[in-house]
Amino acid sequence: MSYQVPALTATNYPVWAIKVKSIMDAYGLWGTVEPRALGEEPDAKKSKQALAFLFQAIPEDMVLQMASYTDPKQEGETVDEFATKLSGLASKARGLGYKLEEVDMVKRLLDSMPKSFL
Template identity: 35%
Template sequence: MESVLDAQGLWEKIKPVTDGAIDEKKNKIARAIIYQALPEDILLQVARNRSAKDIWEALRVRFLGADRVQRARLASLRREFEQLRMQETNTIEEFAGKLSGFVSRYTSLGSTLEDEVLVRKLLDSVPKKYLQIVASIEQYSDLDTMPFEEAIGRLKAYEE
């Protein structure tokens, strides 16, 4: 939704850059775009809000929860991420997909997972049959700057 509003030049109605006057026409367009994306039951709950910013805030609180709840969800997600390990039956592609899923979930909670963390998690979580390639990658590459996709590619090449 943020991308759609930004592409239409309307994201400033949600997160104003300046304290300028509210352009009522842009506010109405932003509100209409948000309404189009909502199911009817949720739409009826936020329709009382007149500004796009107020609607967005109501949705944010509803779906992300209060800051305390959001922090608790993030802590739970971190624990789940730390415990994740690649199974012997998983392919590199499958496990990389799981890690990418965590990136999306972190983002939805307002946090990020850096490539460095993902690369280290990937290399630390693979089964013993990958030990040789992992040792080689760790010895000859800078893991702090290696893109996640590059680590996936190297492991996939070894897997094949």
């Protein structure tokens, strides 16, 4: 049996995450993503398969942001770093003539934050 990889959109993260976890678990890949014991190394082949799976499930505009990842568990960014990055993007948008209100910034921050931050 094969499973169709659901595509991540701006509004479907909670459902997408459940589906992706379920499918990756069915393929025996979820163990490369979930927390590991200190010093425990994942199976290299499964790790590459999980990463390839995740690249199929994300929008093309996110692929370049994640291109440097070599491990599907990589998520070393803190909330402060994430907020700083979003603020930098807002500054660039203002430089192009697009005004982003603070309310919009907070909404975008909360909407785009990885589940582990919440």
